[in-house]
Amino acid sequence: MKYFYWVGAFVVAAVGLFFAMSVKIDPESLPKVPFTQFSHAEDFGQEILKTLAIEIKASPVLILGVTPNQIEDMELWQGFLQANQEEGSRYDVLVGEPMLPYIELFREIMRIDMKEEMPRLVEGIKNALTRGLRVAVIVPNIYASQLLQNNPVHRLQDEFGIETLSISISKFPVTKEQEADFEPRCVKGSGQDASGVSPLGCVVQNLARKTYKEKFEHNKFSGLMEQTGPRDFVILLNRNPSPR
Numbered sequence: 679m680k681y682f683y684w685v686g687a688f689v690v691a692a693v694g695l696f697f698a699m700s701v702k703i704d705p706e707s708l709p710k711v712p713f714t715q716f717s718h719a720e721d722f723g724q725e726i727l728k729t730l731a732i733e734i735k736a737s738p739v740l741i742l743g744v745t746p747n748q749i750e751d752m753e754l755w756q757g758f759l760q761a762n763q764e765e766g767s768r769y770d771v772l773v774g775e776p777m778l779p780y781i782e783l784f785r786e787i788m789r790i791d792m793k794e795e796m797p798r799l800v801e802g803i804k805n806a807l808t809r810g811l812r813v814a815v816i817v818p819n820i821y822a823s824q825l826l827q828n829n830p831v832h833r834l835q836d837e838f839g840i841e842t843l844s845i846s847i848s849k850f851p852v853t854k855e856q857e858a859d860f861e862p863r864c865v866k867g868s869g870q871d872a873s874g875v876s877p878l879g880c881v882v883q884n885l886a887r888k889t890y891k892e893k894f895e896h897n898k899f900s901g902l903m904e905q906t907g908p909r910d911f912v913i914l915l916n917r918n919p920s921p922r
Contacts, residue, residue: 710911711903713889715918719750719899720757722915726845726903727761730911733843735767737909738807740814741831743822743846744778750899750917751847752780755816759784769814771806773799778816792817792830800838819846820862824910825877843909848878850886850901850914852894857883881906885914894918 710729716722727734734740742758744751762768774781776789790799792815799815806813821830823846834840851860862879865871885904894900901915 708905709902710905711901711913713892713900713902715895715898715900717898718757719753719915719917720760722899722901722913723754723757723759724761726754726913727758729903730845731767733909734762737841737843738812739803739834739840739842740769740812741822741834741842741844742814742816743819743844743848744816745847745849746818747779748847748849749780749783750915752778752783752816754847754913754915756783759814768812770811771802771813772816773802773813774816775818775821778818781816784816787816792821796830796833796838800834800840803834803840819848820875820878822846823878823912824907825881825912826875827877828874841909843911844907845903845911845913846878847913847915848882849916850882850889852886852916853890854887857886878912881912882914885912889914896921 711725714722714725742755744755759769759772772784772787773790774784774787776791781787781789788802790802792799803813817830820826822844823829824831824844831842831844834842851857860883862873862875862882864880864883865876885902888902889900896918897920898918899915900918901913903911903913906912
């Protein structure tokens with residue numbers, strides 16, 4: 679009887695070891711919203727809120743990244759913030775990068791340069807938290823993404839002890855051929871990424887490859903969202919081209 683017990687235990691252990699070695703498990707890289715197409719960018723923002731409802735409630739400080747000069751990124755966050763009105767989830771204070779185009783879409787917004795006025799931002803966030811207020815900050819995606827080391831969001835966390843949730847929007851290539859000229863660049867090899875934004879570029883590129891076989895509907899918005907860290911998410915968002 680003992681013989682069969684030990685044989686069974688060995689088989690279970692061997693099977694477990696096989697799967698552990700052959701299946702790559704990465705809890706920090708998880709699909710959250712599959713490739714989707716919307717008529718309005720604001721609709722995508724509402725979908726993000728539904729998907730991350732638990733994470734949003736648990737995060738009194740939220741960093742929202744955008745691709746500069748892209749109005750649809752701002753419209754997505756408009757839809758998100760307008761839909762987020764539940765007590766305990768709504769953000770009471772909205773801060774934005776002064777130089778971001780289309781930041782004027784948000785009327786009641788404090789304008790603080792996250793990179794150049796970090797002490798002022800930290801003081802404002804800490805004062806708000808002391809009063810029980812929740813804070814959302816809209817900045818360029820390279821400031822917001824926790825994939826990038828030594829950027830402003832890491833300074834908030836590492837230097838000032840302010841825990842944040844980051845959700846960053848990026849444009850994405852829609853064909854393999856577009857990858858070579860796409861920004862942020864995905865640069866392989868050490869010492870070649872002078873800008874320091876390649877980790878974000880490589881994630882965007884890898885996620886974009888999931889969409890290359892999709893049929894893009896004219897005059898709609900398309901994208902997806904994936905979790906890229908314990909408190910970090912990346913959204914791909916494009917405005918689909920009009921028919922020629």
